[in-house]
Amino acid sequence: LEIFTSFVSSVLQTPAALQRTVGGNANFSCSHKVSEVFYLYWYRQRQHGEPLICIGYLYSTNINIESSFQHRFTLRGDSTKHSYLEIHDLSREDRGEYFCAIRQHNDINSLSADTKPPTLKLCTFSFNKLNPVTQ
Template sequence: QSYMRLCLVTLAVLHTDLTDGSDVTQTPKLWKNEGENATIDCSHTKGPLYFQMYWYRQLPGEGMKQIVFTMSNSKPDYQPDFKEEKFSVTKPDAASGTLTVKDLVAEDKGLYFCAVSEHSDTDSLNR
């Protein structure tokens, strides 16, 4: 059992060209032991049309990578490098969601953040 502490710094942004992200809030810095789970909450006050949520991770010295895209009442869409067994998400309603990083190891230390976007009829064309 390692007692090394892991710091997961979290940041929330709004995925749109129209606002600055101040309407999205997220769990602040987390300190966890290896082997524990870390759950990050994300919520916003943009309204019910902003029901699409993205979770990203940036490890030290690396670029940002999308973990998963999720919507209420829909199966999460994971990127190839990320598995549901390690990164579980909930999306109970349009205004909130969580990401849980399970069974933490030292390599999980990094920046995690959520982004929300407004649904539009052109989303399916851009994804």
């Protein structure tokens, strides 16, 4: 599992790089210093050009995870400061780009995703090779 992020001024998503295998866990962090943030969202995009899928969101400390993600995905945190996304028991279906976005006002048109989404790749290892094979 490889995750890449870029750093921007209003939304910071980490780690910059992470590598995991099928069956492992992945942890993402999102923080910001924007005042009056009402919602913090987590999204996944499986491949470039495919639709964004909402994993869940935080409204202050209230957490809502979409039903299709509830079995292995955990959200923690506070939308006014930071949030954590944890994925347990990684499978190949978890491949894609993950990112957070904040909504500063109650107006739905003010959604802000100022960070490049991290890419998540799952790796399997062959016993006769030393290097992982990205799938």
